[in-house]
Amino acid sequence: MIKLENIKLSFPDFSLDNICLDIKKKDFFALIGPTGSGKSLLLETIAGLLPVNEGKIFLENIDITDSLVEKRNIAIVYQDFALFPHLNVTQNILYGVKYHNIPPKTVMERFDMLVNTLGLGKIIKRGIANLSGGEKQRIALARALILKPSLLLLDEPLSALDPIFHEEAKEFLKKVHQEFEITTIMVSHNFSDVLYLGNRGAIIKNGKIMQKGEIEDIFERPNSIFTAQFVGMKNIFPFYTNRDKTFVQAAGKDIEIVLNSARNFDIKQAQPHIGIRPEDISIIDKNNCKFENIFNGKIEKISSYGIYLNVSVVTDNSLKFDIIVPRIYMRDHQLEIKKEIVFGFPSNIVHSF
Template sequence: MISIHNLHVMLPGFSLRAVDLHVGRGEFFVLLGPTGAGKSLILESVLGNVHVAIGQIRVNGKEVTRMPPERRGIGIVYQDQALFPHLTVARNIAYGIRYLDGDREDAYRRMDALTDRLGLEDLLHRSVEHLSGGEKQRVALARALVVRPDVLLLDEPLTALDPNFRDEIRDLLKSIHEETGITVMMVTHDFTEAHYLAHRVAVIRDGVIEQIGSPEDVFRRPRTAFVAEFVGIRNVFEARLVGKEAVVEDVCFLLGRPARDGERHVAIRSEDLRVLGTATRPAGDCENVFEAVATKVVHKGFVSDLFLSVHGLPMRATLTTRECIDLDIREDARLALSVDPAHVHTF
């Protein structure tokens, strides 16, 4: 549905290099990356807002690389909604109807259905300037969908919203996508949003795509240290990998499978580390069980971060605060720590 081939965009001080992406029909695809990674630039390229130096963009099988935005069949919802402040809610939503070919009555019926579905009936005659963030985002969504674009682009649609509106709009995006089956490409820097909404995600850094895959795949099996850290893996180390062992400084981790050629890193999610207790010598199976010293304990509401030293190797574990209290974990406490070999990821 969206096919990007060998895309190069040159801007002063930044460039996109050899971006290849394919988003299937009806897919919810998320571009992930930190601020300044180039994800919005990919979106702007698909929209037709930037000059494409090299490469090709196709939407719905149609080559659109040099086409003006109005002929691309693309809808956009921005983080700041970009609603027209001089128009009412109804006029904002109906803005694109006059440019549609064919039956406009049908478009107005669709508009009625959308306003009903998005709970905007009572707001139609209001000025958009005095709507809440969530209401504005629903108006922007209705405005984009009423002209039935082939593809819907979402540029960080949840970032500027209050947390209570964020959950509401996130659920709405998911259900609207399921109901309409529209192809969606969304940009965000929040992995949680991507994990909830996306069929597939691409992680981008400095204008280059680092990894594409299902959220679970990227979350569990990152292919680079950057992706590992971006998806929230706190324990990423360079390692010497031999067979089913990974050696990091003086610590040897057992792996769930033999290491592959070329792999040089281990990554362990902080929530996959289990604190067995404060005993110095843990009982039972000693596979992947280590002695550790808690260097710092940070309570963050329901969860707590544990900063550890495992034979001098700094590691982080995440526990529920309840567990922390029950196990009486404090700074300088000596702990027994374990990790399932299947959760020691290598790349």
């Protein structure tokens, strides 16, 4: 549907380097990466706001690399929604129509449908200044969708919203994607949003694609230390195998970790690692557990993340783990610094890369 072939874009202090992406029709594609990695820059390149130095962009098998912005049939919605404060809601929604050859009857049919679908009927004559973040988001989407674009680009569409509106807006974006069946690329920093909305995606770092594919694969099967750390896999250890057993080291000792399977690695190319997501580790009763990996440890630190706790534990053999548990565990398991606990995890959640 949208295909990027070897896209290069250079600035004095930054560049997009050999970007290759193949985004399918009706995908909700999430583009994630650290601040300053080039996510929004890539979005604007696809939209035609920035010219490429090398490479090709294809939209529905048509080369649009050198096409004008208004000829691409691509809509972009920014995180601040970029609405015009001197225009009312109706005028904002209809603003882009005058730059496209759309029959007036078709415009009004689309306008009525969007106003009804997006729940804007009561505010179409209002000014922009006193609208809520959620209302502004819906207006920005209506302005984009009235042009019936082939591709919708969303640049941090939820980051400007207050927490009270965030979940409602996330549900709304999912509804829009499902009802309009429009191919969407979203830039986001919020993993919860990405996991809920996206079906495929890519991680970008310093202008380079580090990993791409199904969202579940990116989060559960990272291909490098960087991607593993970026998606929140804290328990990362170099490992080696000996007689079909897997070992990590701590304080000079070999400690066995049971995996379902390990990928084949060329040790000459890179040191293989394993990773265990902290939320996949359970505090357990050692006498009532069938996990293949069970450890004794002492709590070193407890950090609060809202309704969750990050419990840092050092095992008897000096291996350090981070465990994420619900806050209620503090009471139910009487968690405190220096308390000795038993924890474990099954072999199928240990990932190798």
